[in-house]
Amino acid sequence: MNWLDIGALEDIPRQGARVVKTAQGCVAVFRTAADEVFAVDDRCPHKGGPLSEGIVHGNAVTCPLHTWVFSLKTGLAQGADDGAIATYPARVEAGRVLLDASRLARRAAA
Numbered sequence: 001m002n003w004l005d006i007g008a009l010e011d012i013p014r015q016g017a018r019v020v021k022t023a024q025g026c027v028a029v030f031r032t033a034a035d036e037v038f039a040v041d042d043r044c045p046h047k048g049g050p051l052s053e054g055i056v057h058g059n060a061v062t063c064p065l066h067t068w069v070f071s072l073k074t075g076l077a078q079g080a081d082d083g084a085i086a087t088y089p090a091r092v093e094a095g096r097v098l099l100d101a102s103r104l105a106r107r108a109a110a
Helices: 100-104
Strands: 001-008 016-022 025-031 037-041 055-059 061-063 069-071 092-095 096-101
Touching: 001 016, 001 100, 025 096, 037 092, 096 100
Parallel strands: none
Antiparallel strands: 001 096, 016 025, 025 037, 055 061, 061 069, 092 096
16 A cells, blocks of 8 residues: 555544545545544535545544535445445555555545
8 A cells, every 4th residue: 555644633623523525525534532544535425415525433424515424444325225436445554544545536526
């Protein structure tokens, strides 16, 4: 994997997110209350809501528009028939948040 440093973990509030803009669309990088990081598409497949503005609870995020809940680990919608978001490898190393740049480059156009 080719890791891309996107900033300090402390720059992302606990239970909050930051947006990373790519040529194919935005990726939301979430920090949980337990300081885990997850990266997912920033667009809800239901109505296009910005997931980075959603509510983080545990390892899930609730879309701010229509309350669909997505697992930050798997990208699957909870309790919805047809919903999923793409997830991207992310990790914290020496207090820095890293994303897999090669995986970001392969993402489909948003």
